Amino acid sequence: MSSAAGTAPATPDDAAPWPGPFVRYDLIKELVVALVVMAALAVVLTILFSSPDDSPTTIQSWAKADPGDFLTTATTELNRTSEIATYGPPYNSTSGSAQKIGPISLQEAAGVKIPIDTAQNYVIEPLREIPADAGLKAALATYQAAPSKLQEAWAGAYEEALPKARFLGGVPILPAGRYGPVAPMMAALLGLAQSGGLDGALVAGNHRFYETNYTKPLLFLSGGEYFEERAEGQHLLGTQWGMMNETGSYPGQVWLWLYTFWYQVEPFKESPNADALIFVLMGILSLAFVCIPFIPGVRTLPRHLRVYRGIWRDHYREIES
Amino acid sequence: MWTTWVRERAVGALPPEKLLPDRQPAYVSSWIYVFGVATIAALVVVVASGMILGLKGPEWWHVTSIGRFFNGIHLWAVELFFFAMVVHLWGKFFMGAWRGGRGRTWVTGAVTFLVAIGAAFTGYLSQQNFDSQWIASEGKDGLNSVGIGSFFNVVDFGQMYTFHVILLPLAVVALVAWHVLLVRRHGVVPPYPAKAPKSAAPSPPQAAPSESGAP
Numbered sequence A: 001m002s003s004a005a006g007t008a009p010a011t012p013d014d015a016a017p018w019p020g021p022f023v024r025y026d027l028i029k030e031l032v033v034a035l036v037v038m039a040a041l042a043v044v045l046t047i048l049f050s051s052p053d054d055s056p057t058t059i060q061s062w063a064k065a066d067p068g069d070f071l072t073t074a075t076t077e078l079n080r081t082s083e084i085a086t087y088g089p090p091y092n093s094t095s096g097s098a099q100k101i102g103p104i105s106l107q108e109a110a111g112v113k114i115p116i117d118t119a120q121n122y123v124i125e126p127l128r129e130i131p132a133d134a135g136l137k138a139a140l141a142t143y144q145a146a147p148s149k150l151q152e153a154w155a156g157a158y159e160e161a162l163p164k165a166r167f168l169g170g171v172p173i174l175p176a177g178r179y180g181p182v183a184p185m186m187a188a189l190l191g192l193a194q195s196g197g198l199d200g201a202l203v204a205g206n207h208r209f210y211e212t213n214y215t216k217p218l219l220f221l222s223g224g225e226y227f228e229e230r231a232e233g234q235h236l237l238g239t240q241w242g243m244m245n246e247t248g249s250y251p252g253q254v255w256l257w258l259y260t261f262w263y264q265v266e267p268f269k270e271s272p273n274a275d276a277l278i279f280v281l282m283g284i285l286s287l288a289f290v291c292i293p294f295i296p297g298v299r300t301l302p303r304h305l306r307v308y309r310g311i312w313r314d315h316y317r318e319i320e321s
Numbered sequence B: 001m002w003t004t005w006v007r008e009r010a011v012g013a014l015p016p017e018k019l020l021p022d023r024q025p026a027y028v029s030s031w032i033y034v035f036g037v038a039t040i041a042a043l044v045v046v047v048a049s050g051m052i053l054g055l056k057g058p059e060w061w062h063v064t065s066i067g068r069f070f071n072g073i074h075l076w077a078v079e080l081f082f083f084a085m086v087v088h089l090w091g092k093f094f095m096g097a098w099r100g101g102r103g104r105t106w107v108t109g110a111v112t113f114l115v116a117i118g119a120a121f122t123g124y125l126s127q128q129n130f131d132s133q134w135i136a137s138e139g140k141d142g143l144n145s146v147g148i149g150s151f152f153n154v155v156d157f158g159q160m161y162t163f164h165v166i167l168l169p170l171a172v173v174a175l176v177a178w179h180v181l182l183v184r185r186h187g188v189v190p191p192y193p194a195k196a197p198k199s200a201a202p203s204p205p206q207a208a209p210s211e212s213g214a215p
Helices: A027-049 A059-065 A067-078 A106-110 A118-128 A134-145 A148-164 A182-194 A197-203 A215-222 A225-233 A254-262 A274-290 A301-305 A313-320 B002-013 B031-056 B065-095 B103-125 B130-145 B157-186
Strands: A022-024 A166-168 A171-173 B023-025
Touching (some): A027 B031, A027 B065, A059 A067, A059 A182, A059 A197, A059 A225, A067 A118, A067 A148, A067 A182, A106 B130, A118 A134, A118 A182, A118 A197, A118 A215, A134 A182, A148 A182, A171 A182, A182 A197, A197 A215, A215 A225, A215 B130, A225 B130, A254 A274, A254 B065, A254 B103, A274 B103, A301 B065, B031 B065, B031 B157, B065 B103, B103 B130, B103 B157
Antiparallel strands (some): A022 B023
16 A cells, blocks of 8 residues: 555545545455455354254144143133234234324224134134044034033133143043033144144145245244243243344344343333334334434534544544644 | 436446545545445355355255255354444444435445344244244234234245345345445545634635535
8 A cells, every 4th residue: 555645634524525645445355355254254153153943843843742731722712812812903803902102003003914713713723624523523513503601611611620631642631520512622633733734724724735824823833831931941032132032052133132122121121012112112213323414413423422533543643743 | 318318427426436446545544444345245145145045945954964054154144244234333423424415325324234134034034943933923023013014924934035035135235235336426434623623713614524414
């Protein structure tokens, strides 16, 4: 590098051509060197650490590993008391469940765009697909013909008894009770799930061959404690700064630290509207970040912080000497 | 002809000596300037490794060791990309790099950062492993809470994969290209004055340093 003639001015016009000294510069060379260094770093990091790939949770693995939790979740889906059944838009219209920003609920305003009837989609429709089971067909007919209060009573009694259930060869054995047709329905659903059939039924429930939308099975999985416990073991929960973490000890989306930070502090931590409030807050902060050059007070901050003295230390040393 | 007008405007705004200069102001000799080009270099590695993964399909990296290797390169290049970009952004903030009508340069850089976060987020959703399942089940709540979860459905793998391999990378690359052209057009921001101008001797308006990013 060689300096050209010229002396750095003390008060330059920021938009004017630089009147001070220049140095030789090869942009293409700089890019090629940077490319080689970055590619080499990525290869070395890959050789040293590879990348994480924890296998996904399937409904089959859940039903086999924790049949009690699977049945508890499925029963709340049948009874429409689960997290998804009472979620509100976009899945259903449960009153009072949508999050608000002050008096405004954008969630409510968007409406029900991905309708999910948990009893039908997660229990009754998959059970209807099981062929040649006269007992199950009769149980389904009995359940569907019963008044809704009786349906709720059967499912409620079954859910209450589940903690006392034993499983013999994958079959649930519960203490005697007034479960009506819910007991054979749930035993059949557990069998379907343990065979892997429920995974397929929920993905291809609309009888298409190709499918890329996993909304229904993922929402079903997310209602179970098994799924959450696995996430907790991988430090992925919201209370564990989960969104920015990755399974194992790998760096995840570290750049989401500020978004995740708000979930750890009040007033967001305990707020029922935390998601909406944090989303809007981050939207405002992002807009402010983009508009820094136009915000009085913020745009002049770097001048007062004087970190630039370190960045351009050679320049200042030269003009001050 | 409008095509002539476009050509003349393009060459007028970015003549070859501005687009690919062979000299830079001496103050550019600082390590902080490396991180801008390092960000672009990491982006090239991200896109190249992503194209190989995309060519072989989303299942390939789960079932072959060579696929896993390229997924590793993709992951680590993304981490390097964000590291370099964040250092670059902080550097530009401390330089007040929007001065002298360079506001659009900052804005395109900041928007690139935000869009890149979306590109990375959809990448994590497209992994088809437990991490992507969990991120989808958590991420849906934020998006649903403001009414956009059904339009940008994070539990719909097909939609997220399309965003990740086509739409958002195109947006990031286009924004980076725009950003670089703006840098080339307006040049790198000069250092702050060594001493603040004395109020007793006001500078003429055209010589006063501009803190605003407005052109």
